[in-house]
Amino acid sequence: MTLEITLMWITLGFYFVSTLMFVVGVIFTREKTTRQAFYVAAAGLVPQLAAVAVRWVRLGHGPYVGYYEVANALTLFTMVLFVAAALRNTRLASIGVAVMPVSVLLLGGAMLSDKADIPITASLASYWLVIHVIFANMAFAAFVASFGLSIAYVLRNKQGSVWVDRLKALPDQLRVEDLSVRFVLAGFLLWGMMIVSGAIWAEESWGRYWSWDPIETWSLIVWLIYAVFLHLRYTMRWKGTRLAWFSIVSMPIALFCLIGIPTVYNTIHAGYIGGMEGQLW
Amino acid sequence: MKFLRRTLGSPVLALVLIILVGAWSMLATIVPQGHADAPEVESWVAANGVLGSITSAVGLHEAFGAPPFIAVSIVLMLSTAVCSWDRTRVAVKRGRALRAGARITPEDLARTTDLAVPIDPALSDADALARTTSRLEAIGIKVRTEGGVIRAVSPWWSVWGSPVFHWALVLLALAAFSGVLFRAEGNMVIPVGESKPDVPESYLVVETGRLHSWDGVERSIRVEDFDPAMKKGDLELGAVPTVSVLDGDGEVIATEDVYPNNKLHAGSLSINAPTCGLTATIALETAGGDSLPQVVQLVAFSQEASGGTEPLQPLVASNNAGQVLLRLMATVPLDPRGDGTYGEWIPKDPAAHIVLEDGAGTILFDGIVRTGESAPLNGGGSVELLDVGWYAHLALVDDPSIPVVYAAMVLALLGLTMSLASRQQLIAAAVKTDDDGRSLAVMMRLWRNVPTDRAEIEQVLTEALGRLPEGENA
Numbered sequence: 001m002t003l004e005i006t007l008m009w010i011t012l013g014f015y016f017v018s019t020l021m022f023v024v025g026v027i028f029t030r031e032k033t034t035r036q037a038f039y040v041a042a043a044g045l046v047p048q049l050a051a052v053a054v055r056w057v058r059l060g061h062g063p064y065v066g067y068y069e070v071a072n073a074l075t076l077f078t079m080v081l082f083v084a085a086a087l088r089n090t091r092l093a094s095i096g097v098a099v100m101p102v103s104v105l106l107l108g109g110a111m112l113s114d115k116a117d118i119p120i121t122a123s124l125a126s127y128w129l130v131i132h133v134i135f136a137n138m139a140f141a142a143f144v145a146s147f148g149l150s151i152a153y154v155l156r157n158k159q160g161s162v163w164v165d166r167l168k169a170l171p172d173q174l175r176v177e178d179l180s181v182r183f184v185l186a187g188f189l190l191w192g193m194m195i196v197s198g199a200i201w202a203e204e205s206w207g208r209y210w211s212w213d214p215i216e217t218w219s220l221i222v223w224l225i226y227a228v229f230l231h232l233r234y235t236m237r238w239k240g241t242r243l244a245w246f247s248i249v250s251m252p253i254a255l256f257c258l259i260g261i262p263t264v265y266n267t268i269h270a271g272y273i274g275g276m277e278g279q280l281w
Numbered sequence: 282m283k284f285l286r287r288t289l290g291s292p293v294l295a296l297v298l299i300i301l302v303g304a305w306s307m308l309a310t311i312v313p314q315g316h317a318d319a320p321e322v323e324s325w326v327a328a329n330g331v332l333g334s335i336t337s338a339v340g341l342h343e344a345f346g347a348p349p350f351i352a353v354s355i356v357l358m359l360s361t362a363v364c365s366w367d368r369t370r371v372a373v374k375r376g377r378a379l380r381a382g383a384r385i386t387p388e389d390l391a392r393t394t395d396l397a398v399p400i401d402p403a404l405s406d407a408d409a410l411a412r413t414t415s416r417l418e419a420i421g422i423k424v425r426t427e428g429g430v431i432r433a434v435s436p437w438w439s440v441w442g443s444p445v446f447h448w449a450l451v452l453l454a455l456a457a458f459s460g461v462l463f464r465a466e467g468n469m470v471i472p473v474g475e476s477k478p479d480v481p482e483s484y485l486v487v488e489t490g491r492l493h494s495w496d497g498v499e500r501s502i503r504v505e506d507f508d509p510a511m512k513k514g515d516l517e518l519g520a521v522p523t524v525s526v527l528d529g530d531g532e533v534i535a536t537e538d539v540y541p542n543n544k545l546h547a548g549s550l551s552i553n554a555p556t557c558g559l560t561a562t563i564a565l566e567t568a569g570g571d572s573l574p575q576v577v578q579l580v581a582f583s584q585e586a587s588g589g590t591e592p593l594q595p596l597v598a599s600n601n602a603g604q605v606l607l608r609l610m611a612t613v614p615l616d617p618r619g620d621g622t623y624g625e626w627i628p629k630d631p632a633a634h635i636v637l638e639d640g641a642g643t644i645l646f647d648g649i650v651r652t653g654e655s656a657p658l659n660g661g662g663s664v665e666l667l668d669v670g671w672y673a674h675l676a677l678v679d680d681p682s683i684p685v686v687y688a689a690m691v692l693a694l695l696g697l698t699m700s701l702a703s704r705q706q707l708i709a710a711a712v713k714t715d716d717d718g719r720s721l722a723v724m725m726r727l728w729r730n731v732p733t734d735r736a737e738i739e740q741v742l743t744e745a746l747g748r749l750p751e752g753e754n755a
Contacts, residue, residue, distance in 0.1 A: 060515075122518045126542040185701045192697060196690045205542050207466070207553045207678045209686060210457070212345045214310045224303040228296060235292040265310065 004058070005115065007051035008072070012107050014044030015079075019100040026097045026166050034169065038093040041100060042083045048076055059117055064133045066118040070259060071110035075103045077137035078144045085145060092179075094169050098148035106255075128201030135194035140254055142187030143226075147251035149180035150244035157241050177240070180247055181233055188226045191254075195219055206268075214265040218257040225250050289356075290363040298357040305353070309344030312336050316343065358454040365447035375440040378726060379707055382434040385724065387711035390430065394713070394722040398742045402719070406712045409721060409746055413710055416745040421732035422708060433708040440728065442700030449693035456689055460682035462492040469502060470579050470593060472560045472672040476503035476527065479550075479677070485593070493679070499529035502552070504673045509557070509626065511540065520557040522673035526550065539675075549681040556674040558582055559590060561611045561633040561666060568661030573598065578611040578633070579672055582625045588634065589615035589623025605640040613669055614649070631669035705729040708738070721746055 001009075018041035025034030052072065056062055063069035063076075078099065086093040120129075153176050155163035170176055198219070203209035210216060229246050232238040238246075262269050288294060313321040322342045326333035340347030400409045406429075413431055417424050424433045467487030469477060477483040478501045489495075503525045511521040518540040525536040526547040537545035539554040559580040565573040579593035590612045598607040611633045615623035630651065637646040637658065645658045655665035705728035713722040721742060725735060 120516075121541075122516055123541040125516055128542075189694070189697050189701055192694055196694060199690065200687065201542075203551075203683065204544060205553075207544070207551060207676050209683065212309070212314070217306045217310050221303050221306050224299050224306075228299055228303075231292060231296050231299070236296070261310075 004051045004054040007047040007054065008107075008111060011044050011048040011051065012104070012111055014040055014047070015075075015100060015104045015107060018044065018096065019104050022094070022097040022100055026094055029166050029168075031169060034094055034096075037100075038083075038086055038096055041079065041096055042087075045076075045079055045083060048072075048079070052076065059119070061120045062130065062133075064129055065120065065124065066116070067113045067259065067263070068110045068115045069118070071106045071113070073133065073137050074140050074255075074258065075107045075110070077141040078103055078106075081138075081141040081145055082148075089171070091169055091171050092149075094167055095145075095148035095152050098151040099144055102144055102147070102251075123205060126201060126205065128197055128204065132194055132197045132201055135190050135197060136258060139187045139190035139194055140258060142183045142190060143247075143251045143254050146180045146183035146187065146247045149176050149183065150247040153177055153180065153244040154241055154248065157244075177244070180244065181230075184226055184229055184247060187254075188223070188230060191219070191223050191226065195223060211268075213269060214267045215257065215261045215269040218261050222250070222254045222257050225253060286363060289360045290367055291360075292364075295357070295360050295364060298353055298360055301353045302350075302357060305341075305344060305350055308336075308341060312341055312344075314342055314344060354454070358451060361447055361454070362451045365444055365451055368444040368447055372440045372444045375705065375726070375728060376437040379434055379437045379440065382432065382707040382709055382724070382726075385430060385432070385709045387429050387713065387722075390709060390711045390722040390724055391713040391715070393724060395725045396723040396739060396742075397713070397717075397720040398723065398739070398746050399717075400712065400719045400721055400746045404746065406719075409712055409719075410710075412745040413721060413742060416741045417708070417738070420737060420741060422706070422738075424708070429711050431708075431710045433706060435704050435706050439699070439703035439705050442696050442698070442703060445696030446693050446700055447696075449689050449696055453686060453689035453693060456682045456685040459492075460490075460680050460686065462490045463682060464488075464490045464678070464680040465493045465495075466676075466678045466680070469675045469677055470558070470672050471502060471504045471675065472577050472579070473504050473507040473522070473670055475577075476501045476525075484677075498679075500534065500547075500550075501527045501531075502675065502677070503527060504675075505536065507557070507671045507673060508538075509671060511538070520554070520671075520673075522554050522557070522675075524552055524554065524673065524675065526552070539673075549683070550677065550679045552678075553676040554673050555676050556582075558593065558672050558674060559613045559627060560668075560670045560672045561613055561635075562668040562670070563609070563611060563633070563635065564655075564665040564667055565607075565609075565637070566662045566664075567607070568658065575667065576609065578609065580611065580613050582615075582623075584622055586612070588612055589617075589625070607640070607645075608638050609635065611635045627669055627671070631666075633666045633669065635664055635666070637664060700729070702730070704731055706731045710742075 018037045021033050021037030021040060024030065025032075025037050052063055055069075063073040082096065082099045082103075086096070152167050152170055153173060155161065156167050156170070156173060156176075171179075198216070199209040202211070202216075229243070229250060232246065233243060261267065313319070313325050315322045317323070317326075317337065319342075326337050326342075329336070336342060339349060344350055404412070410426060410429070410431055414424050414426060417431070417433065422433045424431045426432075465487060467484040469484050471477050479498050480495060481487050481489070483502075504522045505525050506523040508521045511518040521538050521540045523536065524539050524545050526534045526545065528534050535545055535547040537543065537552075539545050539552060545552040559582075561578045561580055563576045563578060565576060576596055578596055580590045581593045582589060583591045592610045592612060596609040597605055598609075599605050613631065613633050614628065615625070616628045618624050632649050632651040634649050635646060636644070638644050643659075645660065645662075646656065646664050648656060650656050650664060650666040652666050652669055655663045657663050707724065707726040710721050710723040713720060723738075723742065725738065727733075727735060
């Protein structure tokens with residue numbers, strides 16, 4: 001086992017333990033355990049960053065191609081955003097109970113996938129790749145943060161629910177809802193930037209800024225879904241549980257767009273994640 | 282007209298249209314896309330019975346050019362335009378209010394008070410203003426005090442994010458639509474060292490938008506040079522042609538090594554070089570003494586074809602009456618690799634398999650000829666292979682709408698960023714004295730991205746300026 005893979009398994013260990021501690025801390029209302037769970041999650045970033053750095057130096061490129069690298073980068077950005085948000089506002093740490101399982105599942109999937117070295121080919125050798133991928137990762141991290149906050153909101157929103165006590169460390173419901181919407185706003189903007197940078201790159205690389213390829217189409221669908229969310233919030237004045245459910249349901253669609261579509265569809269983007277062609281027909 | 286405008290401006294309609302576009306797009310990714318006679322479409326429709334006939338009937342297999350999708354997109358664009366107009370009117374109004382707010386005086390405030398907070402008599406005017414400042418700043422509102430007025434007024438442009446974003450989406454839709462009308466896109470194959478005029482006849486395949494005009498196009502494309510295996514550092518770029526665009530006088534406008542992520546731009550024209558192939562240059566002399574000193578057969582690589590190549594298109598010589606005199610087809614047998622495939626490269630010992638027939642279909646020659654060799658034709662005459670070289674297969678796109686599309690995208694993102702990041706607020710306060718005594722006259726407009734709300738502001742000001750607890754002084 002190489003140093004990089006060892007570090008990645010250690011990372012997964014940290015995140016897994018952190019998830020368990022979050023569950024225990026929140027369910028048994030042990031604030032100390034929840035706080036420790038957050039520190040364990042934050043500590044997991046150290047080996048993950050080191051593993052990414054080791055691979056980057058060895059291959060000469062960042063985590064941009066192949067399921068392993070893509071899922072690893074999505075997890076990394078999600079964790080960085082979660083840790084940064086919870087350091088800025090310590091009361092947000094308990095949303096780790098919803099965010100950490102997403103990270104563990106993503107990273108677990110990455111660790112079970114093919115970790116072969118995938119070189120950057122001529123068609124991928126562009127600074128647009130870096131810009132495009134960074135925006136995708138940042139947008140996804142924002143959607144996961146909104147997802148975590150929305151789960152906490154829904155759990156606490158029933159009167160007399162045990163979750164009111166279990167998640168009492170979180171800010172009040174209005175603030176949680178506001179933060180969730182703000183993360184969606186940020187994600188919406190970043191996802192838009194991902195689409196625009198991808199379009200410019202596609203025009204440069206293939207001569208068409210938009211070709212209705214499945215992944216392009218799905219990225220537009222995800223953007224439209226969050227546009228509907230924002231319209232519901234700002235023009236239809238939706239609030240509360242139904243808006244939170246909207247955010248909860250939307251995040252997996254964004255995830256499917258990022259790692260599911262290139263795997264199951266016949267797409268020119270399949271190469272970046274090592275997908276199979278023509279599975280649907 | 283009013284009804285139409287109201288309907289198009291309805292947020293519910295906008296939502297329904299967005300959902301329809303999203304749902305249609307989702308369905309489009311589930312069924313195969315292509316013309317009705319494309320093999321995947323045909324087999325999918327046949328295998329899915331009633332569902333297949335429905336998807337065919339509604340045009341779901343050519344989803345993004347289908348009438349239902351175009352109709353919904355046009356209505357969505359109109360709805361966005363009406364919505365943008367409404368948002369513009371709001372922004373104008375708010376912008377005016379913000380500009381006025383930046384100049385507001387205590388007298389203006391006394392006349393247009395949204396909220397009057399009684400001030401404890403123990404507090405002087407200066408104390409009251411100081412307390413207001415510190416309490417507002419404590420809840421995240423940064424204020425400035427000038428001429429006895431406390432102000433937290435956003436700049437006038439802060440309210441323009443949303444209209445700019447929505448107008449940019451309208452512009453984007455218009456630019457994309459006009460792109461379809463003005464665009465010309467096609468493939469051209471040019472042997473190395475040769476040039477072709479940019480006219481429809483030079484293209485292998487070309488799609489031209491209804492409003493694209495070839496009249497003003499006076500340029501030609503030349504392939505100057507070719508490197509079949511270019512490397513840049515450790516990066517293998519593959520086959521890289523050096524392509525030039527020449528103006529009507531033959532002057533070079535632009536020249537570039539064309540490879541992935543490095544295409545040639547010349548005005549609205551852009552050129553990629555997705556593939557390449559071989560050329561077989563042949564000289565012919567017929568039994569009647571007619572000669573064709575240099576005929577170039579383009580040969581495409583094909584792992585399925587015998588010998589690894591196939592002619593891109595047969596060459597035909599006709600007389601003035603259009604009668605076919607000769608048909609020539611040539612391939613270049615490639616060197617086989619150990620794994621049963623062919624190396625896509627000029628063979629070590631270049632040769633061409635030439636088939637020549639007359640207009641009646643009689644075979645005049647069918648055999649292999651090596652470079653520099655000539656062979657006799659049945660019935661007299663000869664065929665000679667002059668050279669085996671390369672051609673570049675170029676993908677040309679002439680789309681004047683692209684800069685507008687990019688500008689619209691950038692504008693949309695700028696508008697969205699402004700709309701998300703810039704605070705839209707107008708808070709002004711000054712002490713006023715009237716028959717009811719002294720109070721803090723407050724004007725409040727909290728539109729967007731404000732970290733607090735009216736109730737909280739009212740509460741903190743009431744607490745700050747109300748009767749002081751015993752023992753506390755100003």
